[in-house]
Amino acid sequence: MTTTTLPALEARGLRLAYDGRTVFAGLDLRIEPGSVTTLVGANGSGKSTLLKALGRILKPSAGEVLLEGEPIARLATKEVARRLALLPQSPSAPPGMSVRDLVLRGRNPHQTWARPWSPDDAAVVDRALEATGLTDVADRDVAALSGGQRQRVWIALVVAQEAATLLLDEPTTFLDLTHQLDVLRLVRRINRESGSTVVMVLHDLSLAARYSDRLVVLHGGGVVADGPPAEVITPATLELAFGLRARVIPDPVTGTPLVVPEDD
Amino acid sequence: MSTSPVAVRGPDRNPRAGVVVGPIGLAWRPRLIAVTVVALAAALVLLVVSIGVGSVALTPVDVVRALTGGGTDLQRLIVLQLRLPRALTGALVGLVLGIAGALTQTFTRNPLATPDVIGVTSGASAGAVAAIVLGGGTYSVSTLLLGGGIPVAATLGALIAAALVYGLGWRGGVESYRLILVGIGVGSVLTAITSYLLVRAQISEAQQATVWLVGSLSGASWPSLWPLLAVASVAVPLSIATSTALGLSQLGDETAVGVGLSIQRHRLTVIALAVVLTAAAVAAAGPVGFVAFVVPQVALRVAATSRPPIVLSGLVGTALVLAADLAGRTVFPGEVPVGLVTTVVGAPYLIWLLVRHRKELVS
Ligand SMILES: Nc1ncnc2c1ncn2[C@@H]1O[C@H](COP(=O)(O)OP(=O)(O)OP(=O)(O)O)[C@@H](O)[C@H]1O
Numbered sequence: 137m138t139t140t141t142l143p144a145l146e147a148r149g150l151r152l153a154y155d156g157r158t159v160f161a162g163l164d165l166r167i168e169p170g171s172v173t174t175l176v177g178a179n180g181s182g183k184s185t186l187l188k189a190l191g192r193i194l195k196p197s198a199g200e201v202l203l204e205g206e207p208i209a210r211l212a213t214k215e216v217a218r219r220l221a222l223l224p225q226s227p228s229a230p231p232g233m234s235v236r237d238l239v240l241r242g243r244n245p246h247q248t249w250a251r252p253w254s255p256d257d258a259a260v261v262d263r264a265l266e267a268t269g270l271t272d273v274a275d276r277d278v279a280a281l282s283g284g285q286r287q288r289v290w291i292a293l294v295v296a297q298e299a300a301t302l303l304l305d306e307p308t309t310f311l312d313l314t315h316q317l318d319v320l321r322l323v324r325r326i327n328r329e330s331g332s333t334v335v336m337v338l339h340d341l342s343l344a345a346r347y348s349d350r351l352v353v354l355h356g357g358g359v360v361a362d363g364p365p366a367e368v369i370t371p372a373t374l375e376l377a378f379g380l381r382a383r384v385i386p387d388p389v390t391g392t393p394l395v396v397p398e399d400d
Numbered sequence: 401m402s403t404s405p406v407a408v409r410g411p412d413r414n415p416r417a418g419v420v421v422g423p424i425g426l427a428w429r430p431r432l433i434a435v436t437v438v439a440l441a442a443a444l445v446l447l448v449v450s451i452g453v454g455s456v457a458l459t460p461v462d463v464v465r466a467l468t469g470g471g472t473d474l475q476r477l478i479v480l481q482l483r484l485p486r487a488l489t490g491a492l493v494g495l496v497l498g499i500a501g502a503l504t505q506t507f508t509r510n511p512l513a514t515p516d517v518i519g520v521t522s523g524a525s526a527g528a529v530a531a532i533v534l535g536g537g538t539y540s541v542s543t544l545l546l547g548g549g550i551p552v553a554a555t556l557g558a559l560i561a562a563a564l565v566y567g568l569g570w571r572g573g574v575e576s577y578r579l580i581l582v583g584i585g586v587g588s589v590l591t592a593i594t595s596y597l598l599v600r601a602q603i604s605e606a607q608q609a610t611v612w613l614v615g616s617l618s619g620a621s622w623p624s625l626w627p628l629l630a631v632a633s634v635a636v637p638l639s640i641a642t643s644t645a646l647g648l649s650q651l652g653d654e655t656a657v658g659v660g661l662s663i664q665r666h667r668l669t670v671i672a673l674a675v676v677l678t679a680a681a682v683a684a685a686g687p688v689g690f691v692a693f694v695v696p697q698v699a700l701r702v703a704a705t706s707r708p709p710i711v712l713s714g715l716v717g718t719a720l721v722l723a724a725d726l727a728g729r730t731v732f733p734g735e736v737p738v739g740l741v742t743t744v745v746g747a748p749y750l751i752w753l754l755v756r757h758r759k760e761l762v763s
């Protein structure tokens with residue numbers, strides 16, 4: 137495949153470490169614009185670490201991240217926020233903050249110092265609340281919502297940011313299956329309707345396969361498999377990356393790979 | 401749809417409406433505006449009453465007349481020279497301490513993390529006492545203040561304390577109680593240093609410094625007021641300007657950066673402002689205890705917001721310090737220093753918070 141378009145995000149020779157403990161020694165990754173990429177891997181394989189580096193939360197000790205071709209470290213953080221939104225793995229809201237108040241903060245990159253509110257912002261927030269099915273609870277305290285509703289509040293914040301690239305760390309954790317599907321359908325809709333680029337982390341491999349254009353499997357400080365779900369989800373990869381003995385069958389509904397663990 | 405008991409419905413929680421004037425656009429928060437106006441009125445009334453109370457009692461009308469250039473020569477002398485500096489010092493001390501507390505409580509997302517609880521006030525006191533004992537020989541507020549001695553020494557002490565607490569305590573993350581525990585430890589060491597300085601000092605200095613260490617407005621004068629006024633006129637507007645950034649920092653570091661906050665710069669700004677505000681208050685009136693700690697929590701509750709509003713915290717601080725000073729002068733026989741009154745009010749609240757958070761403290 138030859139692309140002349142600039143990658144939405146690109147990692148070059150990324151070395152990521154915590155207090156000298158190296159998680160990735162030299163990682164390269166290109167994220168094509170308009171694609172949905174999901175990072176998968178066992179607990180502790182470095183999915184969040186990589187996502188944080190792509191979102192300029194974690195400074196690489198070597199290498200660089202390029203956002204639409206520009207070194208992300210050299211862009212003003214507010215400028216980055218207009219182009220890239222991120223959802224951390226376990227965000228928390230202070231007590232007493234209403235849903236609408238929280239989601240409004242997603243508008244910050246588009247606001248000036250003297251104008252932390254505008255009718256435009258209010259309209260975008262309304263749309264984000266509607267897209268995430270939160271209109272009815274808009275004035276409730278975030279802390280008083282269920283885990284699943286709260287997760288959608290954070291997604292609404294990211295939606296309200298109107299960035300072309302979204303980084304979502306485990307957006308479906310704590311959700312029941314219906315709400316997991318809701319979130320993934322929403323992500324795909326945003327991707328299709330506004331052409332956004334999505335990089336996310338998911339643990340459910342079958343859902344990841346269903347809703348992603350591309351899977352990147354992380355293991356042992358590097359990428360062990362990378363490509364369309366049907367090519368990546370194989371018994372050999374599952375064994376290597378997760379130590380899991382499983383069969384892979386086509387999903388009867390979508391034809392994407394479905395992971396069925398072997399009997400013990 | 402049923403509403404949960406925690407979900408307080410109100411216009412403040414619904415920034416769908418707003419006001420746009422030229423380049424300025426703000427969410428319309430009627431409750432916040434209303435309580436801020438009430439707090440401002442209360443602060444002004446207390447200021448006038450406070451000036452009126454004394455060996456020569458003046459009516460509020462006399463006070464206002466003297467303040468605006470009317471009244472008799474004697475009334476003007478009493479009001480402008482004798483009582484106004486004290487009342488203004490009290491008002492400003494409350495203002496800057498309330499704001500310093502609001503800044504640090506929001507930024508650390510922890511109601512315990514205020515300058516008086518985590519040792520910054522102790523640092524400022526140690527610095528000021530060092531200036532008194534080592535610098536002057538005699539404790540003369542006016543000469544030392546005119547020379548900048550106490551304010552500069554207090555700021556240095558507060559800076560050292562803040563640097564120690566931040567350097568040693570931050571790693572555990574903002575919600576960690578490590579910051580609080582380190583702060584209490586640093587505060588104890590600095591208080592010990594202050595005690596050592598007092599032991600070494602001449603008896604008369606030590607006595608005067610001890611009164612000052614409780615937090616008292618009795619030594620307030622125009623010369624001791626100027627440094628506080630100068631600091632407040634710069635640091636208070638800057639603190640108000642950090643409001644938006646504080647609102648973002650409430651979401652946690654990662655999300656705050658995600659929506660475009662320069663977290664490093666924000667941290668330095670907030671710490672610097674809190675240190676400077678605290679030091680200015682301590683230099684002017686000594687460590688008036690628990691104002692920075694209690695006031696923002698009161699403001700947060702009356703405004704029903706998710707963080708203490710800056711301006712409201714300042715005004716509630718002003719009202720509290722003026723009321724405490726007034727009570728200290730009128731309710732009890734003799735004069736009880738303002739810091740003693742605020743401590744009696746604030747300490748039980750600290751104990752209550754500590755007891756309520758015992759679990760997190762030991763884990
Ligand atoms: N703040 C940190 N300080 C030190 N080490 C860390 C930190 N965060 C992560 N690590 C380590 O880095 C490695 C990768 O962690 P990371 O959080 O990226 O894993 P993950 O793939 O997201 O796991 P999970 O599926 O559990 O979320 C782990 O070994 C972890 O212990």
Ligand SMILES: [Mg+2]
Nearest residue numbers: 183184185225
């Ligand atoms: Mg993770």
